[in-house]
Amino acid sequence: MSTIAFEALACPLDGDPLHRRDGAWCCEAGHGFDIARQGYVHLLPVQRKRSRDPGDSKEMVAARRRFLEAGHYQPIAQAVAQAVLKEAPADRALHCLDAGSGEGYYLRELEGAAGDDQKLALLGVDISKWAVLAAAKSQKAATWVVGTNAQLPVQTCSLERVLCMFGFPVYTEFARVLKPGGELLQVDAGADHLRELREVIYPTIKSPRNEDNSVPEGFTRTSCERLSYTIDLAHAAQIADLLAMTPHLHRANAEGRARAAALESLTVSVDVQITRFTCQ
Template sequence: MPITPFQALACPLDGDPLTCDSRVWRCPVGHSFDIARQGYTHLLPVQNKRSRNPGDSKDMVAARRTFLNAGFYQPIADAVNRLILADAPGEGVLSCLDAGCGEGYYLRQLANAAGERQTLELLGVDISKWAVLAAAKQDKRPAWAVGTNARLPVLSGSVDRVLCLFGFPVYSEFARVLKPGGQLLQVDAGPRHLQELREIIYPALKPEKNEGTVTPGGFTALTITMERFPLVLTSQAQIANLLAMTPHLYRASAEGIERASALDSLTVTVDVRITCYRQSDSANSL
């Protein structure tokens, strides 16, 4: 399937269009951003950082890469791909942004799932330079950029699909970059997600909130689907990698982490909610 270069990048300093000259992106007033030799572009100005190295650490990215590349979350990727490509035109270009792409697993899976006649224009953005570096090293087909969801380095009204998978949604920005009628596909943990692991690392689990999904401003809800399946982990390394790629690594006590580290095998429930929204026609005019 053809993957075309993503062209709708915006200058993170002034929002103007960026054009690529050799291995440098430039805006009309002269701001320039080099394409690193690994194939990604750093579009996160220092004034938009909250720390020296925001986002996932190098070790977290390595754990996620190992875990995901083993295929443990392939059913999630398959479900996401079906929804993204369901209404895609048989011909023409489908432009997709993975906002919070991590080390790029889901965007790579999307590229592999597209049909021969479907042309994809793919961009992955993450605030972690380690994540984007890992993504660029593994797959040169999508474009990769260090950036923030709070101010995406993407032109307004330029993408057909936005993916936010276990990430931090900024709905106003998602609505801004989507074309009129474009779709947001969001994946979140369901009530039973990794319940067996959580029971081990926490002294008690908080009761689940029975709150309905609130449709964010600028969007109309289309579908909500649940993916639930058992996951059998057969080594301490697999358990450690799963824990390292979740926020539970920092929320659990030292005693809880120690209990998980002592395990040689564990079966956990994967339970995720996949919500598909359509951008409201009036969103870009707000």
């Protein structure tokens, strides 16, 4: 396996192709974006920020990294890597974007799963500068960008695969950046995902929503599978990391967070749906 540079970036201001030169990404109109010393580039214009420091905080990123590197979601990463690499082109590099890449866990696992004869061009985009910073420190071969799924800084029809892992899909953008026949792999929480933790932190938990079988415009559904298993969290710190990396940290009230903090161990269900869509 070899990882080559991903170069199909687009200017977030005018959409023109970006070219790498002299430590920056530049477009023909003269817009330039410096590459940080850690290797990532910031392509999120100030006017598109919803807050001063959008996305996951430094603490949330650290918690997610500890939790994921302990292997708790490795079966998910393996299933996704297998789907990404299935029917991958043998004569050219596979260009893959993780849209909402966090601290880069799934792209690192994908790189590790590729065969000796497989070439990859990997791009991670996340709105959190802390997540992108952590990812860039860990995987130098990929391209890391601070940006938004709402307007991906990626050239049209430049990708064979897009990952959306527990994220916020923007299907119009995914359809734009994928080549015809390219695939979107989307991972969503199932009805029982982290049920035991939710039962601790909430007075009651909501009934499962009806399964959404709709297909986004511009795509056809290729497959849909459910992956379920349990994980044993043997220490309070692991439970705290899991809570800190989820939206439940802010949704739960103080009493619910206190109940979680009092736990010394917890067995938790992992329940996800992995859907593959083909771009038309």
